[in-house]
Amino acid sequence: MSKTIFTTILEFILIALVQILLLNNIHLFGYMQPLLYIWFIILLPNNFPKWLVMILGFSMGFTMDIFSSQLGFHTATATLTATLRPLLLSWFVNSFDNNTFRPSIASMGFISFLGFASIVVITHTLIYFCIESFSFTEIWRLLLKIISSTFISLVLIVICDTLFVKAKID
Amino acid sequence: MNNLIRFLKRYYFIFLFLFLEGVAIYLISRNSYYQGSAIVNLANNISGSVYQQSNKITQYFYLASVNEALAKENAMLRSQIENSYVKFTEKEMQVEDTIYKQRFSFIEATVISKTINKRNNFFMLNKGMSNGVMKDMCVITPNGLLGLVVNATSNFSLVMTVLHQDTKIAVKNKRTQATGTMIWEGGDYRVGQIKEMPSSIPLKVGDTLVTSGYSRNYPEGIEIGYVKTFAKDPSSGFFNIEFEFSADYNKLEYVYVVKNLFKVEQDILEKSIEENE
Numbered sequence: 001m002s003k004t005i006f007t008t009i010l011e012f013i014l015i016a017l018v019q020i021l022l023l024n025n026i027h028l029f030g031y032m033q034p035l036l037y038i039w040f041i042i043l044l045p046n047n048f049p050k051w052l053v054m055i056l057g058f059s060m061g062f063t064m065d066i067f068s069s070q071l072g073f074h075t076a077t078a079t080l081t082a083t084l085r086p087l088l089l090s091w092f093v094n095s096f097d098n099n100t101f102r103p104s105i106a107s108m109g110f111i112s113f114l115g116f117a118s119i120v121v122i123t124h125t126l127i128y129f130c131i132e133s134f135s136f137t138e139i140w141r142l143l144l145k146i147i148s149s150t151f152i153s154l155v156l157i158v159i160c161d162t163l164f165v166k167a168k169i170d
Numbered sequence: 171m172n173n174l175i176r177f178l179k180r181y182y183f184i185f186l187f188l189f190l191e192g193v194a195i196y197l198i199s200r201n202s203y204y205q206g207s208a209i210v211n212l213a214n215n216i217s218g219s220v221y222q223q224s225n226k227i228t229q230y231f232y233l234a235s236v237n238e239a240l241a242k243e244n245a246m247l248r249s250q251i252e253n254s255y256v257k258f259t260e261k262e263m264q265v266e267d268t269i270y271k272q273r274f275s276f277i278e279a280t281v282i283s284k285t286i287n288k289r290n291n292f293f294m295l296n297k298g299m300s301n302g303v304m305k306d307m308c309v310i311t312p313n314g315l316l317g318l319v320v321n322a323t324s325n326f327s328l329v330m331t332v333l334h335q336d337t338k339i340a341v342k343n344k345r346t347q348a349t350g351t352m353i354w355e356g357g358d359y360r361v362g363q364i365k366e367m368p369s370s371i372p373l374k375v376g377d378t379l380v381t382s383g384y385s386r387n388y389p390e391g392i393e394i395g396y397v398k399t400f401a402k403d404p405s406s407g408f409f410n411i412e413f414e415f416s417a418d419y420n421k422l423e424y425v426y427v428v429k430n431l432f433k434v435e436q437d438i439l440e441k442s443i444e445e446n447e
Binding site for chain 1: 182183186187190191193194195196197198199200201202204205208
């Protein structure tokens with residue numbers, strides 16, 4: 001358990017650093033905004049209690065906000081995403097399976113993981129950009145932002161998953 | 171207490187979520203101008219619509235005082251417009267003629283205050299002694315008789331209207347020349363009464379009643395009203411007549427004060443009769 005906590009903290013720091021130092025400087029075509037830190041929420045072990053997931057999501061969002069110009073947006077979005085995560089995860093895993101695992105291609109299979117990651121990322125970007133623009137007057141621009149950011153974030157998450165997550169962690 | 175703890179345990183998840191989101195929204199509203207103002211706007215819209223609804227109801231209770239304030243303001247504004255100032259340049263109309271000697275001249279005046287619903291009603295006019303209005307002058311309207319000036323100051327005059335218990339005016343039927351005395355018994359300001367009109371002379375509903383000229387103060391032939399109902403009083407041999415005033419005293423605004431140019435002569439004559447007696 002202490003190992004799991006240590007791993008989680010390490011992940012938190014690493015993902016946050018990559019997001020802050022590298023990815024926050026990338027704005028492809030003015031629309032795409034890679035949000036790798038969603039991976040942290042995805043990657044949490046499935047046996048973490050819901051409140052812990054929520055607080056971790058809140059912390060990650062808050063960390064992102066501190067290093068971006070405007071406070072609150074990532075916090076609100078990450079909290080909501082983390083709150084929904086247990087529900088979303090339950091759609092993609094067998095509820096009779098009591099294994100402890102971190103959601104990854106290795107543990108879930110590519111299709112299940114991609115489905116789970118997609119729905120989490122879509123939820124996250126949808127909420128984030130809706131809060132950010134806070135109006136539907138430029139709906140097409142908003143949709144383009146959501147779709148392109150979802151796409152680039154998902155690609156990044158899959159790449160990172162295949163590169164760094166080797167096997168099941170118990 | 172136990173129940174409270176159980177309740178909190180059961181729903182801690184929702185409370186935690188709401189708390190964290192609340193923090194996030196607080197951060198957004200504090201730190202980003204657009205989103206913050208949008209949230210404040212939304213809150214203002216909600217509270218505003220609630221206040222508007224409650225105001226819609228409560229403002230009915232203030233209508234009276236609001237009306238009063240508006241009326242006061244109206245009066246204030248009205249007192250500033252040109253009509254409120256008395257013009258001292260007007261002259262009485264007089265006709266110079268060698269065959270007919272003018273007996274009456276007219277001074278136009280405006281009613282500035284009036285009552286019609288009391289037993290004894292007075293009108294105040296905006297002309298006084300400085301305009302030539304004197305006590306005991308007759309006041310007429312475009313449609314009929316109004317009354318008698320009973321008091322005049324330098325700029326205003328008070329008219330005892332026909333709607334007064336002391337009013338006794340000699341009238342006659344314009345068609346038959348039958349004479350009577352007009353009084354007002356109170357009540358409806360549109361209806362007056364005629365006494366002492368002999369029942370021997372036939373009368374019709376709608377007959378026009380005019381001043382007879384026997385009263386010194388009233389010129390002859392000024393319309394008073396039209397016969398509405400009449401009944402013969404067998405004991406006295408006179409008609410009891412109810413008539414409708416030709417002038418609507420409620421709507422009255424412009425009147426004429428009648429100046430009897432021979433009044434001094436008549437007064438002297440009258441005085442000599444009294445002295446002889």
